Amino acid sequence: MNGVKELILSFASSRKEFSTDELWDWISQDGDIVRNTVNITLSRLVSKGEIMRVSRGVYAMAKGKSIFRAVLExxxxxxxxxxxxxxxxxxxxxxxxxxxxxxxxxxxxxxxxxxxxxxxxxxxxxxxxxxxxxxxxxxxxxxxxxxxxxxxxxxxxxxxxxxxxxxxxxxxxxxxxxxxxxxxxxxxxxxxxxxxxxxxxxxxxxxxxxxxxxxxxxxxxxxxxxxxxxxx
CATH class of the missing domain: 3.30.460 (Beta Polymerase; domain 2)
Incomplete structure (x- = not known):
């Protein structure tokens, strides 16, 4: 999973935004990676705030922005x-x-x-x-x-x-x-x-x-x- 994470972050950093199909077309050139693994890793990166979801199926590098959290006391x-x-x-x-x-x-x-x-x-x-x-x-x-x-x-x-x-x-x-x-x-x-x-x-x-x-x-x-x- 760590190798896939680095590949996704490298791809994201070279583009303003990207679709999941564009990401897969690039990563699949390696030949040994399962698409489901890419999807799971991408979701985890979004949850951690390293990648941001721009719209349905379109993503971008988070560029240092934070994840908003509502306040509960x-x-x-x-x-x-x-x-x-x-x-x-x-x-x-x-x-x-x-x-x-x-x-x-x-x-x-x-x-x-x-x-x-x-x-x-x-x-x-x-x-x-x-x-x-x-x-x-x-x-x-x-x-x-x-x-x-x-x-x-x-x-x-x-x-x-x-x-x-x-x-x-x-x-x-x-x-x-x-x-x-x-x-x-x-x-x-x-x-x-x-x-x-x-x-x-x-x-x-x-x-x-x-x-x-x-x-x-x-x-x-x-x-x-x-x-x-x-x-x-």
Whole structure:
């Protein structure tokens, strides 16, 4: 596997981007390498952040960009445990508002725990967390968020989880990918304080610092009712 890894990295470093077929055509000249081995090694390099996926079947060298990871603190882990026990079959995406900090140009404190789930489960989740002693808000509008919610405090916002939203697991908890966050700040009412020039700047920072899966980004933007151009 190490030999295949070096071959892939060598090929990637000589090109701006490449397809899996182009990679295989080049590597297969060796004659002793199985294509499945190449595919597995390529996937591992993507997971490690050494290679980035540009679009479906197209890759590029990561060029020193980092892999974005959403923030989970003790409160989010505790909330996830409560909800997992109470609603074992419900989907959840949970993260702390501090996840936004690395993307921000003008820093604004956000200590909110965001809990996203099916619309049909939102009210039950809201009541469960409220009964557990948390300060909880149910899918607040822009006006409610602005007037009544202090984002600096450890409150919880329960909001709808869009089906097929791009998430990943940290500590066995579903959290948003960077593609999901970048689109959500353009769309969600509780993120209205970020929208406009700040959201655009966050997008630019995200592009410069982190690996962005462009096909995932376009797909989720379309699902949220945003054209790719309006999202960026």
């Amino acid at each position: 003790d409160r989010e882990i505790q909330v996830a445990e409560i909800l997992r026990n109470k609603y074992p079959f419900a989907p959840f995406c949970i993260y702390n508002g501090k996840s936004l900090v690395p993307l921000q140009h003008h820093l604004s404190e956000n200590n909110v725990t965001y809990v996203e789930t099916d619309r049909s489960a939102m009210e039950a989740v809201f009541n469960t967390l409220k009964d557990a002693g948390y300060e909880v808000w149910l899918n607040p509008s822009e006006d409610i968020t602005y007037k009544y919610i202090d984002l600096r405090k450890p409150v919880i916002i329960v909001k709808p989880l869009v089906t097929e939203a791009p998430t990943e697991k940290i500590n066995d908890i579903n959290v948003p990918t960077i593609e999901k966050l970048l689109v959500d700040i353009k769309k969600d009412e509780d993120f209205a304080y970020l929208q406009g020039s700040e959201a655009q700047r966050m997008w630019e920072i995200g592009e410069s610092l982190y690996n962005i899966n462009q096909s995932r980004l376009k797909r989720y933007a379309k699902r949220r009712g945003l054209s790719y151009n309006s999202a960026v």
